[in-house]
Amino acid sequence: MNGIDKIIETALAEDIHTGDITTLSILPKSRSMRARLVAKESLVLSGIKVAERVFTMLDPHCRFEALFADGAHIEKGDIIARMEGDAALLLQGERVSLNLLQRMCGIATQTAAFVKELEGTGARVVDTRKTTPGLRVLEKYSVRVGGGTNHRTGLYDGVLIKENHIAAAGGIKEAVRLARNYIPHTLKIEVETETLQDVAEALEAGADIIMLDNMSLAEMTEAVLLIGKRALVEASGGVNLQTIRAIAGTGVDIISVGALTHSVRAADISMLMEGA
The missing domain is CATH 3.20.20.70 (Aldolase class I)
Structure with a gap:
């Protein structure tokens, strides 16, 4: 998880910076709360472990329960995961966790649609290097989750x-x-x-x-x-x-x-x- 931890650390530092002033003003004291991740549309799940890692990096005591594994076909309204931990830290991790999870699911879902179009043809769908800088490892992983194949990872391979x-x-x-x-x-x-x-x-x-x-x-x-x-x-x-x-x-x-x-x-x- 080293490479992924660096991605998450960078994203959290970008978002929280010197402090989440909204959350700190509303929740000045530690308070445990529960939360859930809910699908608002049908999708192919990718990145649930990444989403979990965001919260556990912020709060090592956070209890995160994934209800589906990557590759699962999720329907609108499904609860993807439940978590319980420090409310302030859950709120601080919300956007970074969702940004990564939503993008990874979007890629897996899009890839699955392309793969479906090729059923019975013998041809394979592969990705390219046209990825978000710094997120290639996550995006190419999501292509595989969606049933696609990776092209070269970078200029070196x-x-x-x-x-x-x-x-x-x-x-x-x-x-x-x-x-x-x-x-x-x-x-x-x-x-x-x-x-x-x-x-x-x-x-x-x-x-x-x-x-x-x-x-x-x-x-x-x-x-x-x-x-x-x-x-x-x-x-x-x-x-x-x-x-x-x-x-x-x-x-x-x-x-x-x-x-x-x-x-x-x-x-x-x-x-x-x-x-x-």
Whole structure:
């Protein structure tokens, strides 16, 4: 939990700073209260342990009872968790806990919707690096909870040669050669392509994965035939719930969706103090 604790500590410091003046003025003395987390809409749960950690970091004596585990399909009105602890500390942790939980649930719920659209196609939904700075570990975890697959975690664990790398190297073939000479044999090389000519060059250069970036359905179909299973094929660009199944129908293996994380709507969850 070390990395997650740092995220929470930073978020709490940002929110509380020198003190929660509203709570301190209303609750000057320690007082134990109960509260509950309630779903205001249907969602896929992700981040319940993170939500719990916010409260237990503030109040080690807080008793937190999760009523569902991550991956559960929650209905509107369901009580997700109950807690009991120092009322002031529950209130101080409320917004940070909800901000993280709501975003994580939003990502898991959105991912599950994309995964459902691909049922029976054989294609996989993967995420991208278009994540909230500092929250990538939580957001990529939520993609997995929703049934999706993670792409590379960062710049350090995978080679993805994009248009600017190609321009800097002087071409696809040279970019792949340089990368192959630099990396260990255990890493694969992916190349972003925009045209069928790019696809042919990437194949000739020995790319392990070929990304079809913003191609039409007809172009993707032709590219898949050209590649002929000599490399994994990833489709990217402009993917949404209305288009993803047709994209899968072209025969690609992987479909990357930036919208899983970069513009997802937070799920609607409330914390209610007992009696509220």
